[in-house]
Amino acid sequence: MTSRHELTLQEKIQLTFDNKDGNGLSQRKLAVEYNISLDSVSNILNLVTLWYLKHYHSERYIASELNLNRSTVNYFLSEVVNILHACVYPELISIPADIGNRRTPHEPQQHHKLIVDSTCIAIPEPHEAEQRRAYYHGKSPTNYAFKVQVACDFHHQIVHVSDCYHGSVHDITILRESGLLEHVNDSVQIIGDKGYIGEEYVVTPRKKPHGRELTNEDKEFNYQINSARAAIENINQRLKTYGILGGVYRGDIDDFHKMTRITKVVSALCNMNLNKHPVRK
Template sequence: MRYQSTTGLAADQIEELVVRIWQIVQCRGKQPWPLTVGLYRAVVITLVYVRQNLNQAAVGDLFGLSQPTVSRIYRGILPLIGEALCLHIPDLKDAIRGRLVLVDGTDVPTGNRAGHEVNYSGKRRRAGLNIQIAADTDGDLLGISAPMRGSMHDRKAFDECGWEDRLSDTPTIADPAYPGTHAITPRKKPKGGELSTNDKSNNKTISSIRSAVERCIAHVKNWKILATGYRGRLAELPTIIRIIAALEFYRLGW
Protein backbone atom coordinates (compact mmCIF):
# COMPACT_ATOMS: atom_id res chain seq x y z
CA MET A 1 0.00 0.00 0.00
CA ARG A 2 1.23 3.52 -0.81
CA TYR A 3 0.71 4.71 2.73
CA GLN A 4 1.45 8.42 2.24
CA SER A 5 -1.10 8.93 -0.53
CA THR A 6 -3.70 6.39 0.61
CA THR A 7 -3.78 6.96 4.36
CA GLY A 8 -2.14 10.38 4.61
CA LEU A 9 0.61 9.13 6.95
CA ALA A 10 3.95 7.41 6.41
CA ALA A 11 4.26 3.77 7.47
CA ASP A 12 6.36 4.61 10.55
CA GLN A 13 3.83 7.25 11.63
CA ILE A 14 1.03 4.69 11.44
CA GLU A 15 3.06 2.23 13.50
CA GLU A 16 3.69 4.88 16.18
CA LEU A 17 0.00 5.82 16.17
CA VAL A 18 -1.01 2.16 16.61
CA VAL A 19 1.33 1.81 19.60
CA ARG A 20 -0.15 4.89 21.27
CA ILE A 21 -3.72 3.71 20.73
CA TRP A 22 -2.82 0.26 22.08
CA GLN A 23 -1.47 1.86 25.26
CA ILE A 24 -4.69 3.83 25.70
CA VAL A 25 -6.84 0.73 25.19
CA GLN A 26 -4.71 -1.35 27.58
CA CYS A 27 -5.27 1.21 30.33
CA ARG A 28 -9.03 0.96 29.87
CA GLY A 29 -9.28 -2.79 29.38
CA LYS A 30 -11.97 -2.53 26.72
CA GLN A 31 -11.61 -2.83 22.94
CA PRO A 32 -14.02 -0.42 21.16
CA TRP A 33 -13.74 -2.01 17.70
CA PRO A 34 -14.73 -5.52 16.45
CA LEU A 35 -12.65 -8.33 17.96
CA THR A 36 -12.26 -9.93 14.52
CA VAL A 37 -10.16 -7.01 13.24
CA GLY A 38 -6.62 -6.32 14.45
CA LEU A 39 -5.72 -2.85 15.72
CA TYR A 40 -3.26 -2.04 12.93
CA ARG A 41 -5.82 -2.95 10.28
CA ALA A 42 -8.54 -1.02 12.08
CA VAL A 43 -6.36 2.12 12.19
CA VAL A 44 -5.52 1.82 8.48
CA ILE A 45 -9.21 1.37 7.60
CA THR A 46 -10.12 4.49 9.58
CA LEU A 47 -7.34 6.55 7.98
CA VAL A 48 -8.37 5.45 4.49
CA TYR A 49 -11.97 6.38 5.27
CA VAL A 50 -11.21 9.95 6.41
CA ARG A 51 -8.44 10.48 3.85
CA GLN A 52 -10.43 9.34 0.82
CA ASN A 53 -14.01 9.97 2.06
CA LEU A 54 -15.29 6.82 0.40
CA ASN A 55 -18.64 5.49 1.53
CA GLN A 56 -18.41 2.76 4.13
CA ALA A 57 -19.62 0.03 1.78
CA ALA A 58 -16.77 0.84 -0.63
CA VAL A 59 -14.22 0.75 2.19
CA GLY A 60 -15.68 -2.57 3.28
CA ASP A 61 -15.24 -3.95 -0.24
CA LEU A 62 -11.58 -2.86 -0.27
CA PHE A 63 -10.84 -4.65 3.00
CA GLY A 64 -13.22 -7.61 2.72
CA LEU A 65 -15.55 -6.38 5.47
CA SER A 66 -19.22 -5.50 5.77
CA GLN A 67 -20.43 -1.91 5.95
CA PRO A 68 -21.63 -2.27 9.58
CA THR A 69 -18.17 -3.56 10.56
CA VAL A 70 -16.48 -0.56 8.91
CA SER A 71 -18.88 1.74 10.75
CA ARG A 72 -18.03 0.12 14.11
CA ILE A 73 -14.30 0.37 13.37
CA TYR A 74 -14.58 4.05 12.40
CA ARG A 75 -16.64 4.96 15.46
CA GLY A 76 -14.31 3.08 17.78
CA ILE A 77 -10.96 4.14 16.33
CA LEU A 78 -11.42 7.79 15.32
CA PRO A 79 -11.89 9.09 18.90
CA LEU A 80 -8.81 7.09 19.94
CA ILE A 81 -6.80 8.75 17.17
CA GLY A 82 -7.91 12.10 18.55
CA GLU A 83 -6.77 11.14 22.04
CA ALA A 84 -3.46 9.72 20.86
CA LEU A 85 -2.61 12.86 18.87
CA CYS A 86 -4.17 15.62 20.97
CA LEU A 87 -0.78 16.92 22.14
CA HIS A 88 0.31 17.44 18.53
CA ILE A 89 -2.07 20.40 18.13
CA PRO A 90 0.03 23.43 19.14
CA ASP A 91 -1.40 26.41 20.95
CA LEU A 92 -1.94 29.08 18.31
CA LYS A 93 0.12 31.64 20.24
CA ASP A 94 3.08 29.25 20.34
CA ALA A 95 2.72 28.28 16.68
CA ILE A 96 2.68 31.86 15.38
CA ARG A 97 5.41 33.26 17.60
CA GLY A 98 8.08 35.01 15.53
CA ARG A 99 6.35 34.26 12.22
CA LEU A 100 4.58 36.11 9.47
CA VAL A 101 1.11 34.54 9.49
CA LEU A 102 -1.08 33.99 6.44
CA VAL A 103 -4.82 33.62 7.02
CA ASP A 104 -7.62 32.47 4.76
CA GLY A 105 -11.03 30.89 5.14
CA THR A 106 -12.42 27.77 3.54
CA ASP A 107 -15.57 25.72 3.88
CA VAL A 108 -16.26 22.14 4.84
CA PRO A 109 -19.19 21.12 2.60
CA THR A 110 -21.98 19.23 4.33
CA GLY A 111 -24.79 19.08 1.80
CA ASN A 112 -28.07 20.91 2.30
CA ARG A 113 -29.81 19.67 5.43
CA ALA A 114 -33.24 20.52 6.77
CA GLY A 115 -33.08 22.94 9.66
CA HIS A 116 -29.53 24.08 8.90
CA GLU A 117 -30.19 26.84 6.36
CA VAL A 118 -27.76 29.14 8.23
CA ASN A 119 -24.95 26.98 6.93
CA TYR A 120 -25.78 27.82 3.30
CA SER A 121 -23.19 30.08 1.69
CA GLY A 122 -24.49 32.25 -1.13
CA LYS A 123 -20.92 32.89 -2.24
CA ARG A 124 -20.07 29.19 -2.58
CA ARG A 125 -23.64 28.13 -3.43
CA ARG A 126 -23.58 25.20 -1.04
CA ALA A 127 -24.01 24.46 2.66
CA GLY A 128 -21.06 23.87 4.96
CA LEU A 129 -19.07 25.17 7.89
CA ASN A 130 -16.52 27.98 7.67
CA ILE A 131 -13.06 27.32 9.11
CA GLN A 132 -10.13 29.72 9.25
CA ILE A 133 -6.68 28.42 8.34
CA ALA A 134 -3.38 29.96 9.51
CA ALA A 135 -0.16 29.08 7.70
CA ASP A 136 3.43 30.25 7.53
CA THR A 137 5.20 31.48 4.42
CA ASP A 138 6.33 27.92 3.61
CA GLY A 139 2.71 26.76 3.44
CA ASP A 140 2.89 24.75 6.67
CA LEU A 141 -0.16 24.64 8.91
CA LEU A 142 -0.15 26.78 12.06
CA GLY A 143 -3.78 26.54 13.12
CA ILE A 144 -7.35 25.59 12.25
CA SER A 145 -10.10 27.57 13.93
CA ALA A 146 -13.29 26.31 15.48
CA PRO A 147 -15.93 25.99 12.73
CA MET A 148 -18.40 28.81 12.17
CA ARG A 149 -21.67 28.90 10.24
CA GLY A 150 -21.18 28.43 6.51
CA SER A 151 -23.17 31.59 5.77
CA MET A 152 -20.67 33.68 7.74
CA HIS A 153 -18.32 35.95 5.82
CA ASP A 154 -14.59 35.33 6.37
CA ARG A 155 -14.19 38.73 8.03
CA LYS A 156 -16.85 37.96 10.64
CA ALA A 157 -15.66 34.37 11.11
CA PHE A 158 -12.14 35.70 11.78
CA ASP A 159 -13.56 37.79 14.62
CA GLU A 160 -16.11 35.27 15.94
CA CYS A 161 -13.58 32.44 16.27
CA GLY A 162 -11.35 34.72 18.37
CA TRP A 163 -8.46 34.94 15.94
CA GLU A 164 -8.69 38.69 15.40
CA ASP A 165 -7.76 39.26 19.05
CA ARG A 166 -5.25 36.40 19.24
CA LEU A 167 -3.38 37.57 16.14
CA SER A 168 -3.62 41.29 16.88
CA ASP A 169 0.08 41.58 17.76
CA THR A 170 1.26 39.31 14.96
CA PRO A 171 2.09 40.43 11.40
CA THR A 172 -0.68 38.90 9.29
CA ILE A 173 -1.50 38.81 5.59
CA ALA A 174 -4.96 38.01 4.28
CA ASP A 175 -7.07 38.46 1.15
CA PRO A 176 -9.50 41.35 0.48
CA ALA A 177 -12.24 39.50 2.42
CA TYR A 178 -10.72 40.79 5.69
CA PRO A 179 -11.34 44.57 5.56
CA GLY A 180 -11.01 46.50 8.80
CA THR A 181 -8.75 43.93 10.48
CA HIS A 182 -5.11 44.47 11.38
CA ALA A 183 -4.14 42.10 8.54
CA ILE A 184 -2.33 43.41 5.48
CA THR A 185 -4.62 42.94 2.47
CA PRO A 186 -4.38 43.84 -1.21
CA ARG A 187 -5.57 47.35 -1.96
CA LYS A 188 -8.84 47.48 -3.89
CA LYS A 189 -9.22 49.51 -7.05
CA PRO A 190 -10.99 52.80 -6.24
CA LYS A 191 -14.41 53.27 -7.80
CA GLY A 192 -13.99 54.87 -11.19
CA GLY A 193 -10.21 54.99 -10.79
CA GLU A 194 -7.05 52.96 -11.14
CA LEU A 195 -4.48 51.70 -8.68
CA SER A 196 -1.13 53.42 -8.60
CA THR A 197 1.97 51.63 -9.85
CA ASN A 198 3.13 51.16 -6.25
CA ASP A 199 -0.23 49.71 -5.21
CA LYS A 200 -0.18 47.26 -8.12
CA SER A 201 3.34 46.20 -7.19
CA ASN A 202 2.36 45.77 -3.52
CA ASN A 203 -0.73 43.75 -4.45
CA LYS A 204 1.39 41.46 -6.60
CA THR A 205 3.81 40.90 -3.72
CA ILE A 206 1.00 40.21 -1.26
CA SER A 207 -0.65 37.74 -3.65
CA SER A 208 2.64 35.96 -4.18
CA ILE A 209 3.14 35.53 -0.42
CA ARG A 210 -0.50 34.54 0.12
CA SER A 211 -0.23 31.61 -2.28
CA ALA A 212 1.38 29.64 0.57
CA VAL A 213 -1.83 29.58 2.64
CA GLU A 214 -3.74 28.32 -0.39
CA ARG A 215 -1.26 25.44 -0.67
CA CYS A 216 -1.76 24.78 3.04
CA ILE A 217 -5.54 24.60 2.59
CA ALA A 218 -5.06 22.18 -0.29
CA HIS A 219 -2.98 19.90 1.97
CA VAL A 220 -5.58 20.06 4.75
CA LYS A 221 -8.30 19.20 2.25
CA ASN A 222 -6.36 16.17 1.08
CA TRP A 223 -8.22 14.73 4.07
CA LYS A 224 -11.18 14.50 1.74
CA ILE A 225 -13.77 14.10 4.48
CA LEU A 226 -13.34 17.91 4.77
CA ALA A 227 -13.40 18.52 1.03
CA THR A 228 -15.76 16.34 -0.96
CA GLY A 229 -18.87 16.37 1.20
CA TYR A 230 -19.29 15.28 4.81
CA ARG A 231 -22.12 12.74 5.08
CA GLY A 232 -22.20 11.98 8.81
CA ARG A 233 -23.98 13.55 11.76
CA LEU A 234 -23.54 17.33 11.67
CA ALA A 235 -23.17 17.57 15.45
CA GLU A 236 -20.04 15.41 15.22
CA LEU A 237 -18.30 17.47 12.54
CA PRO A 238 -16.52 19.98 14.85
CA THR A 239 -14.89 17.04 16.68
CA ILE A 240 -13.90 15.44 13.38
CA ILE A 241 -12.32 18.73 12.24
CA ARG A 242 -10.22 18.81 15.44
CA ILE A 243 -9.09 15.21 14.87
CA ILE A 244 -8.17 15.95 11.24
CA ALA A 245 -6.20 18.97 12.47
CA ALA A 246 -4.32 16.68 14.86
CA LEU A 247 -3.62 14.22 12.04
CA GLU A 248 -2.29 16.99 9.79
CA PHE A 249 -0.03 18.39 12.51
CA TYR A 250 1.18 14.85 13.23
CA ARG A 251 1.85 14.32 9.52
CA LEU A 252 3.91 17.52 9.48
CA GLY A 253 5.96 16.43 12.47
CA TRP A 254 4.69 18.79 15.18
Protein backbone atom coordinates in the same frame (compact mmCIF):
# COMPACT_ATOMS: atom_id res chain seq x y z
CA MET B 1 12.40 -16.61 19.60
CA THR B 2 8.68 -16.74 18.83
CA SER B 3 7.96 -15.72 15.25
CA ARG B 4 5.43 -13.03 14.41
CA HIS B 5 2.55 -13.80 12.09
CA GLU B 6 0.32 -11.83 9.75
CA LEU B 7 -3.12 -11.14 11.19
CA THR B 8 -6.22 -12.10 9.30
CA LEU B 9 -8.77 -9.37 8.65
CA GLN B 10 -11.08 -10.67 11.36
CA GLU B 11 -8.19 -10.75 13.85
CA LYS B 12 -7.43 -7.12 13.02
CA ILE B 13 -11.03 -6.11 13.63
CA GLN B 14 -11.17 -8.05 16.88
CA LEU B 15 -7.97 -6.32 17.94
CA THR B 16 -9.62 -2.95 17.36
CA PHE B 17 -12.55 -3.83 19.60
CA ASP B 18 -10.37 -5.38 22.29
CA ASN B 19 -8.79 -1.96 22.74
CA LYS B 20 -11.80 0.34 22.21
CA ASP B 21 -12.24 3.24 24.67
CA GLY B 22 -8.94 2.30 26.27
CA ASN B 23 -10.97 -0.03 28.51
CA GLY B 24 -9.89 -3.23 26.84
CA LEU B 25 -6.58 -5.04 26.98
CA SER B 26 -3.36 -3.08 27.23
CA GLN B 27 -1.33 -2.80 24.05
CA ARG B 28 1.33 -5.04 25.55
CA LYS B 29 -1.24 -7.75 26.37
CA LEU B 30 -2.73 -7.38 22.91
CA ALA B 31 0.71 -7.85 21.38
CA VAL B 32 1.21 -11.03 23.39
CA GLU B 33 -2.27 -12.40 22.68
CA TYR B 34 -2.02 -11.81 18.94
CA ASN B 35 1.71 -12.54 18.74
CA ILE B 36 2.54 -9.25 17.05
CA SER B 37 4.74 -6.26 17.85
CA LEU B 38 3.56 -3.28 19.88
CA ASP B 39 4.02 -1.08 16.82
CA SER B 40 1.66 -3.34 14.88
CA VAL B 41 -1.02 -2.88 17.52
CA SER B 42 -1.00 0.89 17.12
CA ASN B 43 -0.90 0.65 13.34
CA ILE B 44 -3.90 -1.66 13.18
CA LEU B 45 -5.98 0.51 15.52
CA ASN B 46 -5.54 3.48 13.17
CA LEU B 47 -5.45 1.76 9.78
CA VAL B 48 -9.14 1.58 8.95
CA THR B 49 -9.84 5.10 10.24
CA LEU B 50 -7.04 6.66 8.18
CA TRP B 51 -8.28 4.76 5.13
CA TYR B 52 -11.76 6.14 5.81
CA LEU B 53 -10.57 9.76 6.16
CA LYS B 54 -8.49 9.58 2.99
CA HIS B 55 -10.92 7.79 0.69
CA TYR B 56 -14.25 8.40 2.46
CA HIS B 57 -15.90 5.15 1.55
CA SER B 58 -19.36 4.86 3.04
CA GLU B 59 -19.77 3.20 6.41
CA ARG B 60 -22.06 0.69 4.71
CA TYR B 61 -19.27 -0.23 2.28
CA ILE B 62 -16.69 -0.54 5.06
CA ALA B 63 -19.09 -2.67 7.11
CA SER B 64 -19.61 -4.94 4.11
CA GLU B 65 -15.87 -5.25 3.46
CA LEU B 66 -15.11 -6.03 7.10
CA ASN B 67 -18.16 -8.23 7.69
CA LEU B 68 -19.43 -5.96 10.48
CA ASN B 69 -22.67 -4.12 11.08
CA ARG B 70 -22.83 -0.43 10.24
CA SER B 71 -23.31 0.77 13.82
CA THR B 72 -20.11 -1.00 14.86
CA VAL B 73 -18.17 0.69 12.07
CA ASN B 74 -19.62 4.07 13.02
CA TYR B 75 -18.62 3.47 16.63
CA PHE B 76 -14.98 2.60 16.10
CA LEU B 77 -14.43 5.28 13.44
CA SER B 78 -15.78 7.92 15.83
CA GLU B 79 -13.71 6.62 18.73
CA VAL B 80 -10.43 6.58 16.81
CA VAL B 81 -11.09 10.10 15.47
CA ASN B 82 -11.69 11.24 19.06
CA ILE B 83 -8.39 9.70 20.15
CA LEU B 84 -6.49 11.27 17.26
CA HIS B 85 -8.09 14.64 17.99
CA ALA B 86 -7.12 14.46 21.66
CA CYS B 87 -3.58 13.16 21.15
CA VAL B 88 -2.32 13.98 17.65
CA TYR B 89 -3.86 17.37 16.85
CA PRO B 90 -2.35 19.26 19.83
CA GLU B 91 1.08 17.82 19.04
CA LEU B 92 1.08 18.77 15.36
CA ILE B 93 -0.88 22.03 15.20
CA SER B 94 -0.18 25.03 17.41
CA ILE B 95 1.02 28.60 17.06
CA PRO B 96 4.77 28.66 17.84
CA ALA B 97 5.56 30.42 21.10
CA ASP B 98 8.33 32.40 19.38
CA ILE B 99 6.24 33.45 16.37
CA GLY B 100 6.86 37.14 17.09
CA ASN B 101 10.64 36.68 16.95
CA ARG B 102 10.72 34.63 13.78
CA ARG B 103 12.08 36.18 10.63
CA THR B 104 9.90 35.84 7.57
CA PRO B 105 10.79 36.11 3.89
CA HIS B 106 8.01 38.66 3.36
CA GLU B 107 10.23 41.70 2.96
CA PRO B 108 9.92 44.44 3.97
CA GLN B 109 6.90 43.57 6.14
CA GLN B 110 8.68 41.48 8.78
CA HIS B 111 5.64 41.77 11.07
CA HIS B 112 3.58 39.61 8.70
CA LYS B 113 3.72 36.22 10.44
CA LEU B 114 0.49 34.33 9.67
CA ILE B 115 -1.71 33.73 6.63
CA VAL B 116 -5.40 32.90 6.98
CA ASP B 117 -8.21 31.76 4.72
CA SER B 118 -11.47 29.86 4.97
CA THR B 119 -12.47 26.78 3.03
CA CYS B 120 -15.74 24.93 2.63
CA ILE B 121 -16.76 21.29 3.11
CA ALA B 122 -19.66 20.45 0.82
CA ILE B 123 -22.85 18.87 2.17
CA PRO B 124 -26.03 17.70 0.41
CA GLU B 125 -28.87 20.20 0.06
CA PRO B 126 -30.70 20.36 3.41
CA HIS B 127 -34.43 19.63 3.42
CA GLU B 128 -35.55 22.60 5.51
CA ALA B 129 -35.53 26.17 4.18
CA GLU B 130 -33.95 27.54 7.36
CA GLN B 131 -31.06 25.09 7.09
CA ARG B 132 -30.62 25.90 3.41
CA ARG B 133 -30.19 29.57 4.30
CA ALA B 134 -27.75 28.77 7.10
CA TYR B 135 -25.58 26.36 5.12
CA TYR B 136 -25.64 28.25 1.81
CA HIS B 137 -22.18 28.73 0.32
CA GLY B 138 -21.88 29.83 -3.29
CA LYS B 139 -18.44 28.26 -3.80
CA SER B 140 -19.54 24.80 -2.69
CA PRO B 141 -20.23 22.37 -5.54
CA THR B 142 -23.61 21.65 -3.92
CA ASN B 143 -24.20 25.31 -2.86
CA TYR B 144 -24.31 24.16 0.78
CA ALA B 145 -21.39 23.60 3.12
CA PHE B 146 -19.64 23.80 6.44
CA LYS B 147 -17.02 26.53 6.61
CA VAL B 148 -13.71 26.32 8.49
CA GLN B 149 -10.81 28.75 8.84
CA VAL B 150 -7.20 27.59 8.49
CA ALA B 151 -4.06 29.58 9.31
CA CYS B 152 -0.46 28.81 8.41
CA ASP B 153 2.89 30.45 9.12
CA PHE B 154 5.58 31.41 6.60
CA HIS B 155 7.12 27.95 6.93
CA HIS B 156 3.83 26.87 5.34
CA GLN B 157 2.76 24.72 8.26
CA ILE B 158 -0.81 24.77 9.57
CA VAL B 159 -0.75 26.44 12.99
CA HIS B 160 -4.44 27.03 13.72
CA VAL B 161 -7.80 25.54 12.70
CA SER B 162 -11.13 27.02 13.76
CA ASP B 163 -14.28 25.19 14.68
CA CYS B 164 -16.68 24.43 11.83
CA TYR B 165 -19.48 26.90 11.05
CA HIS B 166 -22.50 27.17 8.79
CA GLY B 167 -21.44 27.99 5.24
CA SER B 168 -23.17 31.39 5.31
CA VAL B 169 -21.16 32.72 8.27
CA HIS B 170 -18.84 35.57 7.25
CA ASP B 171 -15.08 35.02 7.33
CA ILE B 172 -14.48 37.95 9.68
CA THR B 173 -16.98 36.49 12.17
CA ILE B 174 -15.15 33.16 12.22
CA LEU B 175 -11.83 34.97 12.70
CA ARG B 176 -13.15 36.97 15.64
CA GLU B 177 -14.59 33.88 17.33
CA SER B 178 -11.69 31.53 16.54
CA GLY B 179 -9.25 32.82 19.15
CA LEU B 180 -6.60 33.54 16.52
CA LEU B 181 -6.72 37.29 17.19
CA GLU B 182 -5.49 36.63 20.74
CA HIS B 183 -2.06 35.95 19.23
CA VAL B 184 -1.68 39.12 17.13
CA ASN B 185 -0.04 42.45 17.93
CA ASP B 186 2.27 44.98 16.27
CA SER B 187 4.90 42.30 15.59
CA VAL B 188 2.52 39.43 14.72
CA GLN B 189 0.10 40.33 11.96
CA ILE B 190 -2.10 38.21 9.72
CA ILE B 191 -2.42 38.28 5.94
CA GLY B 192 -5.93 37.64 4.63
CA ASP B 193 -8.15 38.35 1.64
CA LYS B 194 -10.76 41.11 1.40
CA GLY B 195 -13.19 39.02 3.43
CA TYR B 196 -11.11 39.90 6.50
CA ILE B 197 -11.22 43.69 6.21
CA GLY B 198 -12.04 45.31 9.54
CA GLU B 199 -9.43 44.11 12.04
CA GLU B 200 -6.43 46.18 13.11
CA TYR B 201 -3.78 43.48 12.78
CA VAL B 202 -5.12 41.80 9.65
CA VAL B 203 -3.44 42.92 6.43
CA THR B 204 -5.59 42.70 3.29
CA PRO B 205 -5.16 43.83 -0.33
CA ARG B 206 -5.67 47.53 -0.87
CA LYS B 207 -8.97 48.46 -2.48
CA LYS B 208 -9.18 50.52 -5.63
CA PRO B 209 -10.12 54.11 -4.70
CA HIS B 210 -13.45 55.35 -6.05
CA GLY B 211 -12.90 56.93 -9.45
CA ARG B 212 -9.14 56.36 -9.41
CA GLU B 213 -6.64 53.63 -10.22
CA LEU B 214 -4.32 51.94 -7.76
CA THR B 215 -0.86 53.45 -7.58
CA ASN B 216 2.14 51.38 -8.61
CA GLU B 217 3.02 51.11 -4.93
CA ASP B 218 -0.46 49.76 -4.14
CA LYS B 219 -0.25 47.28 -7.01
CA GLU B 220 3.11 46.01 -5.79
CA PHE B 221 1.74 45.75 -2.24
CA ASN B 222 -1.25 43.72 -3.45
CA TYR B 223 1.03 41.50 -5.51
CA GLN B 224 3.08 40.70 -2.42
CA ILE B 225 -0.02 40.02 -0.31
CA ASN B 226 -1.64 37.78 -2.93
CA SER B 227 1.63 35.95 -3.50
CA ALA B 228 1.86 35.18 0.22
CA ARG B 229 -1.79 34.11 0.31
CA ALA B 230 -1.16 31.49 -2.36
CA ALA B 231 0.41 29.29 0.32
CA ILE B 232 -2.76 28.96 2.41
CA GLU B 233 -4.84 28.40 -0.72
CA ASN B 234 -2.52 25.55 -1.68
CA ILE B 235 -2.74 24.11 1.82
CA ASN B 236 -6.53 24.19 1.71
CA GLN B 237 -6.33 22.28 -1.57
CA ARG B 238 -4.11 19.71 0.15
CA LEU B 239 -6.80 19.27 2.80
CA LYS B 240 -9.29 18.51 0.04
CA THR B 241 -7.20 15.53 -1.08
CA TYR B 242 -8.72 13.77 1.93
CA GLY B 243 -12.02 12.49 0.62
CA ILE B 244 -13.95 13.29 3.78
CA LEU B 245 -13.22 17.02 3.26
CA GLY B 246 -12.92 17.09 -0.52
CA GLY B 247 -16.10 15.20 -1.33
CA VAL B 248 -19.67 15.70 -0.16
CA TYR B 249 -19.93 15.02 3.57
CA ARG B 250 -22.62 12.44 4.29
CA GLY B 251 -22.68 12.61 8.09
CA ASP B 252 -25.03 14.44 10.44
CA ILE B 253 -24.83 18.10 9.40
CA ASP B 254 -26.04 19.21 12.83
CA ASP B 255 -23.07 17.59 14.60
CA PHE B 256 -20.60 20.48 14.44
CA HIS B 257 -18.41 18.98 17.17
CA LYS B 258 -17.82 15.83 15.13
CA MET B 259 -17.11 17.76 11.93
CA THR B 260 -14.69 20.02 13.81
CA ARG B 261 -12.81 17.03 15.24
CA ILE B 262 -12.60 15.41 11.81
CA THR B 263 -11.32 18.62 10.21
CA LYS B 264 -8.68 19.13 12.88
CA VAL B 265 -7.48 15.52 12.65
CA VAL B 266 -7.19 15.78 8.86
CA SER B 267 -5.31 19.08 9.27
CA ALA B 268 -2.83 17.37 11.59
CA LEU B 269 -2.33 14.54 9.10
CA CYS B 270 -1.88 17.12 6.34
CA ASN B 271 0.83 18.84 8.39
CA MET B 272 2.76 15.59 8.51
CA ASN B 273 2.57 15.44 4.72
CA LEU B 274 3.60 19.09 4.40
CA ASN B 275 6.82 18.28 6.25
CA LYS B 276 7.73 15.81 3.51
CA HIS B 277 6.15 17.61 0.57
CA PRO B 278 6.06 21.38 1.22
CA VAL B 279 3.83 23.57 -0.90
CA ARG B 280 6.84 25.64 -1.92
CA LYS B 281 10.53 24.91 -2.13
